[in-house]
Amino acid sequence: MADVVSAFGYSVPLTVVVAVLALVIGIALAVMFWLTTGLSVYRSVQDTRRQRVRDELQSRLLDGVFSPDPDWGPWVAGLSSVERDVVEDLLDEYLRELDGENVKRLRELGAELGIPDRSKRHLETRGEYTRLYALTWLTLLGRPDKLHAADFTPGTPRERAAVARLRYESDDLDSAAEGVSIMLADATSQFSVFGQDTLYRIAIDDPGALFEVAQETYRNWSPSLLTQVLTVCQHLGTSITTEDLSWLIGTLEHENEAVRAAAARGLGNVGWRSDIRTDPLLERLLRDPSPKVRGAVYEMLARWADQQALETLSAALVDEDNPRARLVGTNALVTQVDSPPADAPPELENTWVWSREHLEFDQRARRPGTRSVS
Known part of the structure; x- marks a missing residue:
């Protein structure tokens, strides 16, 4: 007797079941094929239409940008939906490339296209991706007023960074502290690279604002967010002066x-501060069980670059038994002194030679003609 499949009180030969499944799968594949083909054809037609009108629209847009009175209204009113999409793409491109009066005229075109009002609506009704796109447009068009008028509160790290960037680029922040607070006051998880860059741009004007917020909230931050903020601190340079470093320590x-x-x-930027130059603190840092951390401490000492710091670094490298940490420390030391420590073991001597060769190569690659390291 042939194999059968029983279900709901019926017995059906297995061959029939297989045939039906094959038919269903075949029909599904055929439908998918024609849908994919149809979508490809539709997109191709749309791309062709867009390309046909792009050159003409680009020429008209540039004429308006360099005209004292572009009068965008009648032109925009006569655009088809495809043409409006192309103009908005061109507007996005040129707003990122031009400046001065040219940007002012482009922003007038954006207003004529209704982008600020549309972005406000998207902030109130759409998903995160669309809200981020709306915030990007408001930043390009310099329209923080639409943000304030919208019923919108940023709820994710990306949205907080986008709001802070909009208000920063539009000179809409009352202070750097307000911008830092927008980004960090309720934050727990990390930002994107864009968010980290935004935090840096705001904090460079007033590092104290960043340090004050960090002092109050850093214990709530995830390790990844904390690392990002500390990296920003690393690049603030000499802008850090009298700020309270207790949270960072x-x-x-x-x-x-x-x-x-x-x-x-x-x-690394604040080696002149006596509150971080205590012997107990440095001894503890140099005894950190992690080679990665010890390497960072060696880089810190090299950036301090005074005699005491370099002597401490040299002595630590003599005793360093981890090859990676030794290499990181030697790479840092070789930029500050001309010879290895007098009592350097063979491992450190070999690392020193390697680091000097790579420093010389790097100098030649970056600045052709620079005198080589002797």
Whole structure:
């Protein structure tokens, strides 16, 4: 007797079941094929139509940009839906490339196209991706007023960064502290690279604002967010002066080695501060169990670059038994002194030779004709 499949009180030969499944799968594949083909043809037609009108629209847009009175209204009113899409793409492109009066005229075109009002509506009704797109447009068009008028509160790290960037680029922040607070006051998870860059741009004007917010909230931050903020601190340079560093020093005790390493690098700009030059603190940092952290401490000492710091670094490298940490420290030291420590073991001597050769190569690659390291 042939194999059968029983279900709901019926017995059906297996061959029939297989035939039906094959038929269903075949029909599904055929439908998918024709849908894919149809979509491809539709997109091809749309792309062709867009390309046909792009050159003419681009020429008209540039004429308006360099005209004292572009009078966008009648032109925009006569655009088809495809043409409006192309103009908006061109507007996005040129707003990122031009400046001055040209941007002012382009923003007038954006208003004529209704982009600010549309962006406001999207902030109130759409998903995160669409809201981020709307915030990008408001930033390009310099329209923080539409943000304030919208019933919208940023709820994700990306949205907070986008709101802060909009208000920063539009000179709409009352202070740097307000911008830092927008980004960090309720934050727990990390930002994108865009968000980290935005935080840096705001904090460089007033590092104290960043340090004040961090002092109050850094314990609530995830290790990844904390590392990002510490990296921003590292690049603030000489802008850090009399700020309270206690929170930053506290992160040197964090359980996450990436946080401790970022904290050490964050102290690289403030070697003149007596509150971080205590012997107990330096001894503890140099005894960190993580080679990654010790390497960061070596880089910190090299950036301090005074005699005491370099002597401490040299002595630490003599005793360093981890090859990676030794290499990081030697790469840092070789930029500051001309010879290895007098009592350097063979391992350190070999690392020193390697680091000097690569420093010389790097100098030649970056600045052709530079005198080589002797």
